[in-house]
Amino acid sequence: MTTPKADRVPLIAGNWKLNQDHLQAIALVQKLAWTLQDGKHDHAAVEVAVFPPFTDLRSVQTLVSAEKFELRFGAQDVSQHESGAHTGEVSASMLAKLECAYAIVGHSERRQDHHETDAVVGRKAAAALQHGVTPVICVGETAEDLEQHGASAVPVQQLRDVLAELPDSGEIVVAYEPVWAIGSGQAATSEQAQQVCQALRQTIAEVRGDEAAAATRILYGGSVKSGNIAGFMREPDVDGALVGGASLDAAEFAAIARYRQHVGT
Numbered sequence: 575m576t577t578p579k580a581d582r583v584p585l586i587a588g589n590w591k592l593n594q595d596h597l598q599a600i601a602l603v604q605k606l607a608w609t610l611q612d613g614k615h616d617h618a619a620v621e622v623a624v625f626p627p628f629t630d631l632r633s634v635q636t637l638v639s640a641e642k643f644e645l646r647f648g649a650q651d652v653s654q655h656e657s658g659a660h661t662g663e664v665s666a667s668m669l670a671k672l673e674c675a676y677a678i679v680g681h682s683e684r685r686q687d688h689h690e691t692d693a694v695v696g697r698k699a700a701a702a703l704q705h706g707v708t709p710v711i712c713v714g715e716t717a718e719d720l721e722q723h724g725a726s727a728v729p730v731q732q733l734r735d736v737l738a739e740l741p742d743s744g745e746i747v748v749a750y751e752p753v754w755a756i757g758s759g760q761a762a763t764s765e766q767a768q769q770v771c772q773a774l775r776q777t778i779a780e781v782r783g784d785e786a787a788a789a790t791r792i793l794y795g796g797s798v799k800s801g802n803i804a805g806f807m808r809e810p811d812v813d814g815a816l817v818g819g820a821s822l823d824a825a826e827f828a829a830i831a832r833y834r835q836h837v838g839t
């Protein structure tokens with residue numbers, strides 16, 4: 575099923591991972607916001623968001639609100655718990671208080687390093703939704719999965735299992751990040767990304783209904799750069815990108831966000 579993408583505002587999201595202390599974060603956000611401003615970035619047409627480490631969020635929030643930067647931000651993870659004896663966790667209500675628009679859940683690096691299952695990822699997404707924080711639900715297959723099951727099977731099943739933990743309504747964003755494409759310089763082709771994003775949208779339609787599927791933004795992530803973003807954005811079911819390494823360079827990330835200008839799409 576292919577639904578018109580005109581109504582979905584593209585989202586260019588920068589996942590900083592374990593990079594940038596809060597002082598570096600201030601400098602990077604300033605540079606990014608100024609570069610976007612100088613390039614006359616149309617924020618209504620393409621939304622830009624950054625995902626710094628937890629320790630940077632208060633600084634980023636203060637800066638963005640003081641300077642009225644048209645930049646949104648979110649966390650790279652969120653606890654499934656509300657409060658209590660959960661050392662090291664950060665709750666969705668804490669993120670909401672910091673005006674985080676988003677929280678990434680289920681990034682493959684957390685699935686790998688912290689053994690997060692789809693059920694845990696689903697509960698994290700549910701906790702975010704409960705506090706008005708939009709979860710960015712990451713799914714994606716490994717190189718082995720790709721070889722054994724093709725591209726769509728694993729991400730579709732992951733999404734199904736995550737959605738099973740969620741209420742029927744509430745905004746979500748889905749990010750398709752093939753594990754083999756992350757940090758490898760080997761991005762998926764735009765056709766591959768489209769094929770899986772379309773299957774993910776179909777899954778959303780089956781679980782949450784056609785209207786939700788048509789409204790949900792599905793991002794591609796994995797070695798996205800200014801040189802390949804336009805190809806992904808031409809695909810009917812790709813509504814943006816989740817960018818890792820290239821989001822740490824303000825000029826490069828701004829160029830990704832301005833994909834419309836440099837290719838005239």
Ligand SMILES: O=C(CO)COP(=O)(O)O
Binds near residue numbers: 796
């Ligand atoms: O994991 C990613 C974003 O969440 C992608 O990382 P890279 O853009 O560095 O490949």
